[in-house]
Amino acid sequence: MARSLLAGHRLQHELESAVDIVSRASRMAREIQKRYCDATQTVGDATTLAKADASPVTIADLAVQALILGELHMLFPEDRFVAEETSSSVQDERMEGAIRTWLTQYSTRGVDERVRDSIDLGSDAGGCRGRIWVLDPVDGTKGFLRNQQFCIALALLVDGLAELGVLGCPNLSAAQEAERIASGYTEGIEGEKCLTIVNGTDGCVFFAARGAGAYMQSLTDRREQALPQQIHVNANTDPSWAVMAESVESGHSSHSLTGKMIRILGIRQRLGVDSQCKYGLLSRGEACVFLRFPRPGYVENIWDHAAGTVVLTEAGGRVTDALGGELDFSHGRKLPNVRGIVATNGHMHPAVLAAVKHVLAEDVTSG
Numbered sequence: 017m018a019r020s021l022l023a024g025h026r027l028q029h030e031l032e033s034a035v036d037i038v039s040r041a042s043r044m045a046r047e048i049q050k051r052y053c054d055a056t057q058t059v060g061d062a063t064t065l066a067k068a069d070a071s072p073v074t075i076a077d078l079a080v081q082a083l084i085l086g087e088l089h090m091l092f093p094e095d096r097f098v099a100e101e102t103s104s105s106v107q108d109e110r111m112e113g114a115i116r117t118w119l120t121q122y123s124t125r126g127v128d129e130r131v132r133d134s135i136d137l138g139s140d141a142g143g144c145r146g147r148i149w150v151l152d153p154v155d156g157t158k159g160f161l162r163n164q165q166f167c168i169a170l171a172l173l174v175d176g177l178a179e180l181g182v183l184g185c186p187n188l189s190a191a192q193e194a195e196r197i198a199s200g201y202t203e204g205i206e207g208e209k210c211l212t213i214v215n216g217t218d219g220c221v222f223f224a225a226r227g228a229g230a231y232m233q234s235l236t237d238r239r240e241q242a243l244p245q246q247i248h249v250n251a252n253t254d255p256s257w258a259v260m261a262e263s264v265e266s267g268h269s270s271h272s273l274t275g276k277m278i279r280i281l282g283i284r285q286r287l288g289v290d291s292q293c294k295y296g297l298l299s300r301g302e303a304c305v306f307l308r309f310p311r312p313g314y315v316e317n318i319w320d321h322a323a324g325t326v327v328l329t330e331a332g333g334r335v336t337d338a339l340g341g342e343l344d345f346s347h348g349r350k351l352p353n354v355r356g357i358v359a360t361n362g363h364m365h366p367a368v369l370a371a372v373k374h375v376l377a378e379d380v381t382s383g
């Protein structure tokens with residue numbers, strides 16, 4: 017696995033451990049999803065509750081956070097953690113018991129007795145000093161509840177710099193071309209295709225270390241199919257071939273703005289995918305552009321981009337804000353002063369930034 021690929025790398029042990037833990041957490045989350053979620057969005061009562069911001073939080077978020085932070089803390093006791101959930105979302109003893117049952121099956125290091133403590137390890141303020149693991153336990157919670165794509169995203173910051181990134185994508189097949197189908201997630205204009213991805217049977221995990229490349233391996237139990245392979249962005253600059261990935265949820269990213277941007281570029285294929293799976297898709301060459309434009313005033317969380325940024329950058333791509341500035345994960349739990357996320361295969365970055373700038377300027381004038 018990561019062992020042979022990164023032999024001698026100074027963060028080899030960290031990356032190997034992270035890939036192992038995220039892979040187990042991904043299998044666990046997929047099993048929880050299979051059990052509780054269906055395509056009609058009916059979700060078992062015991063698994064869903066509303067946080068103050070009304071986003072759905074499931075047993076999966078909490079169990080994944082407890083598993084990953086609990087195990088990393090045992091391995092690297094001096095390290096700090098920034099993660100999305102807190103133990104205040106563990107409603108009652110029954111829910112805690114359910115989480116513990118899942119951990120007993122998927123943890124190899126016995127974190128099951130300390131569910132709440134493990135979850136609350138993730139409350140660090142972040143910043144520019146020391147080693148900080150950054151976790152989104154279930155990124156794309158809405159996709160999870162629709163029984164579609166979601167992702168377990170883990171990064172390691174060292175003195176504010178994102179050094180490692182791991183993306184566990186339980187429903188994204190490791191096959192180079194994930195099966196796509198037409199989707200009504202957004203309305204395109206005539207001649208535009210709006211697509212989404214069909215759940216695969218194996219799932220995959222992406223991982224990267226700064227300076228050492230990006231890799232992907234299948235989450236299948238079949239060892240011969242689980243060998244890691246190095247991945248690269250595609251070299252495409254032809255818009256007629258290009259695919260733009262974006263959020264399924266228009267509340268997370270304006271489909272109207274991204275539509276205007278791709279029309280300037282001449283891109284005709286839009287791919288709606290939840291979570292940081294989008295960074296993975298660009299990293300293995302299946303999409304050229306990922307655009308994200310939340311409502312003005314929305315401030316991004318570092319756990320929504322840190323892992324994806326390392327993977328895509330190491331695969332040869334670029335990630336910036338709408339003005340072309342690098343994302344800076346050293347300011348705490350948030351990414352302040354970032355308007356829009358622009359990720360590309362690198363080759364298309366200048367053209368995409370120009371189109372983004374044009375549309376945003378028009379938006380301000382008309383707005």
Ligand SMILES: Nc1ncnc2c1ncn2[C@@H]1O[C@H](COP(=O)(O)O)[C@@H](OP(=O)(O)O)[C@H]1O
Nearest residue numbers: 154155156157158263265267268290291310314
């Ligand atoms: N109003 C909003 N605008 C932009 N992003 C939002 C949002 N509400 C939630 N999000 C973020 O968008 C992420 C999902 O992005 P995507 O649409 O690409 O799947 C969510 O991650 P979680 O699902 O981990 O909460 C959450 O952090």
Ligand SMILES: [Mg+2]
Nearest residue numbers: 152155156320
């Ligand atoms: Mg998220």
